[in-house]
Every structure is written in structure tokens, then in C-alpha cells.
Amino acid sequence: MIYGLVAAWLVVLGYVVLLALRERKLRKELDRVRHMVETTKRS
Amino acid sequence: MRDKILFTLATVCAVILTWNIHTIFAEVPDELNQGAIFRIIYFHVPANILALSGFGIGMICSIIYLFTKNMRYDSIAEGVTEVSLVFATIGLITGSIWGRIIWGVWWAWDVRLTSFLVCWLIFAGYLMLRRAIEEPIQRARLSAVVSVFGTVDAYIVWKSIEWYRNQHPGPVLSIRNGGGMAPGMEAPLYWNLLALFLLSVILVMVRMRQESFAREIDSLRREAHSF
Numbered sequence: 689m690i691y692g693l694v695a696a697w698l699v700v701l702g703y704v705v706l707l708a709l710r711e712r713k714l715r716k717e718l719d720r721v722r723h724m725v726e727t728t729k730r731s
Numbered sequence: 732m733r734d735k736i737l738f739t740l741a742t743v744c745a746v747i748l749t750w751n752i753h754t755i756f757a758e759v760p761d762e763l764n765q766g767a768i769f770r771i772i773y774f775h776v777p778a779n780i781l782a783l784s785g786f787g788i789g790m791i792c793s794i795i796y797l798f799t800k801n802m803r804y805d806s807i808a809e810g811v812t813e814v815s816l817v818f819a820t821i822g823l824i825t826g827s828i829w830g831r832i833i834w835g836v837w838w839a840w841d842v843r844l845t846s847f848l849v850c851w852l853i854f855a856g857y858l859m860l861r862r863a864i865e866e867p868i869q870r871a872r873l874s875a876v877v878s879v880f881g882t883v884d885a886y887i888v889w890k891s892i893e894w895y896r897n898q899h900p901g902p903v904l905s906i907r908n909g910g911g912m913a914p915g916m917e918a919p920l921y922w923n924l925l926a927l928f929l930l931s932v933i934l935v936m937v938r939m940r941q942e943s944f945a946r947e948i949d950s951l952r953r954e955a956h957s958f
Contacts, residue, residue, distance in 0.1 A: 692771040692825045696778065699824065700930070703817045707937055714944040721951040728955055 733940065737933055744929035751922045759916055771829045776904070777924040779822035779847075781931050783885045785815025786854060790882035793875035805871035806946075808878060809861060810938035814931050816854050823851060834898065843891045843899035850888050853881035867949075 755773050762769035792808035795801070826844070831837045838844065857877045864870035892901050903911035904920070912920075 692768075692774060692828045695824045695828060696774045696821045699817060699821050703814075703934070707934070707941070711937070711941055711944075714941055714948070718944055718948050718951075721948050721955070725951050725955045 733936065737936055740929050740933050740936075744926050744933065747922060747926040747929070751919055751926060754919045754922075759919060762916075765833060768829060768832045771825050772903075773920050773923045774927075775822055775825040775829065776920060777927045778818040778825065780924060781927055782815045782819035782822055783850075783889050785811050785818065785931065786850070786878075786882050786885040789815065790878045793878040796871055797875050800868075802867065802871060802946075805875070806939065806942040807935075808875065809858075810935045810942065812854055812857060812878065813938060814934045816851070816858065817934070818927070818931065819847070819851050819854070823847065839898045841898040842895040843888065843897045846884060846888045846891055850881060850884045853877065853884055857881060 751773075755770055759770065761767050789808045789812040792804045792811065796804040796808065827837050830839065857874055860877060861870055861874050864873065891897065892899060901911075902908065905912070905917060
């Protein structure tokens, strides 16, 4: 039984980690593009 | 505001799950024929209910997108389908573990299991298709069509235990006229369904936030290219 419970939560945990990594990447990209747009506007 | 809602939902979800795990392991007795392994039903069935209903919700959003061309429905469909696929994976893995102990095999090619695997593959293909197509409108249109086809299979999965003779057990829940569980054993399953539903809402909300980031990045890029 415990294997089933562990397996279920491992899948959820894996997905949460994937979401967190994706969010970090998107936030970095958003900052980079915002900076790029501001630099382009100023120049 | 959205962060507050997420935090509240996560707290309620954690409280219900903690209480329910205690109930399942400490208060619910072993099933007469299956022993302790029957408890896997408390995760297997709610995960599958959420997966199949999530695919249905994804299909409804996809159809609304096809009629209205509003990209918001496309992004809801993607978020809901991705989270539903996670729950479908949980359903497949927990079912396989149960089958290994009760049937002695990890997998049986009966209608329920095979149609569920096909459903999983269709929606995994749906997500791969979305990654493969760059153009947003074409991506939304094609993935909406795949979602409709996939949900037809999800309906076959849902009804297969009534339509066909299967190695997979028939309906057990009283809400589905199964009547195969004692009332004290059935209630924790609905509590787990509620907790996992809240978890799925949290995951979809996070996914939607990421979609809004991606849309903002796209519009900023277009703005930068227009200078």
C-alpha cells in the first residue's frame, strides 16, 4: 500500500518541481525581455 | 489576490489530506479479501475521476475556443489538460501496483486499462503537439480538435466497466450504483476527492499564471520588434 501512496505523491512532487522550474525560467525571460524593451525605447 | 487564494486553497487542501491520511491508515479497517492494499483505492479512484473530468472540461474549453476564438479558453484547456494528465499518470501507476498484488501482474490488456492507456497517450500527444507548433492560432485550433477526440476516448474509459466484461473491477461507489463499499469505507474516498480537487485547482491556477507570463513575453517581444 505504501508503494502506491509514495508513487502517487512522487508524481505530484515531480510535476510541482517541473512547474517551479518553468516559472523561474519564465520570470527570468520576462525580466530579460522587459529590460530589452526599455533599453530599445531609451535608445 | 491570486496568491492569497492559492495560499488559502493550499492550507485547506493540506488540512483535509492530513486528516484523511490519518483516517485511511489508522481508522479504516483492512478489506476482507484484499487486505491493506485496498486502501490504494482512496488515491486511485479520485485521481482517475479528476483526470477524466478534467479532460472533459478541457474539451468544453476547446470547443468554446473553436466558436469564440478567444485565446483565454485555449490556455484554460491546456492548463486543465496538463494537470489532468498528471492525475491520469497517478491513476495508471497506482492501478498497476494494485494489479501486481491482487492479480499477480502489472498490466492486463482489458478494455478499461487499454482504453485508459490510449487516452493517456492521446493527451500526452496533445501536449507534445502544443510544444511542436509555434504559431498560436494554428496550435490552438489543432490541439482543440485533438482534445475533442481524446475526450471521446475518456468517455469510453468511463463507461467501459459497464459496457464490457473486464478484469478491472466494476463500479464500487454508491453514487454510481455500485454499492460495493461499506459507508464508513466510502466517505474517506470523497474527502480525498475533495482534497485532490483542491490540489488540481491550485496546479491549474499556477499553470494559468505561467500562461499569462508567456503571453506577456510574446507581446513584449512583438513590441521590441516593432521599434
